[in-house]
Amino acid sequence: MSMTGRGTPAQPATADREIVISRVIDAPRELVFEAFTAVRHLARWWGPEGFTTTTRSFEFRVDGEWDFVMHGPDGTDYQEWIIWTDMRTVFPTKQLRDEAVERYTRSRAASRP
Numbered sequence: 001m002s003m004t005g006r007g008t009p010a011q012p013a014t015a016d017r018e019i020v021i022s023r024v025i026d027a028p029r030e031l032v033f034e035a036f037t038a039v040r041h042l043a044r045w046w047g048p049e050g051f052t053t054t055t056r057s058f059e060f061r062v063d064g065e066w067d068f069v070m071h072g073p074d075g076t077d078y079q080e081w082i083i084w085t086d087m088r089t090v091f092p093t094k095q096l097r098d099e100a101v102e103r104y105t106r107s108r109a110a111s112r113p
Contacts, residue, residue: 017097019089046070048104060084078103 012018025032035041037060046053050073057067062084070078082089091097 014088014090016094017091019091019097019101020087021089 035045039055039058042058043053043055046068047070052071053068054071055066055068057065059065064084066082066084068080068082070080072078091100
């Protein structure tokens with residue numbers, strides 16, 4: 001980790017375009033890896049509560065792509081894709097990152113009872 005001159009961690013150049021999510025899962029590492037890398041599992045749990053997922057293509061490798069649609073409980077379809085690089089989501093621009101955050105939080109609020 002790099003540091004700034006005052007001893008605080010330096011921010012990566014992409015910090016304003018990133019979303020980093022982490023979670024501790026009480027399960028064997030192999031099972032968690034399979035849940036993230038097998039389409040048959042992803043379709044059962046990916047996305048906010050109340051959403052379903054349809055995969056159009058999936059290639060799990062560095063620079064591989066996952067092309068999918070998340071179907072919201074209100075009938076809205078969200079066309080999505082992921083390019084596998086590292087465990088970070090980096091958007092092309094800050095504006096696109098902010099729009100994704102807004103859509104996700106709005107969808108989460110709408111799907112709560």
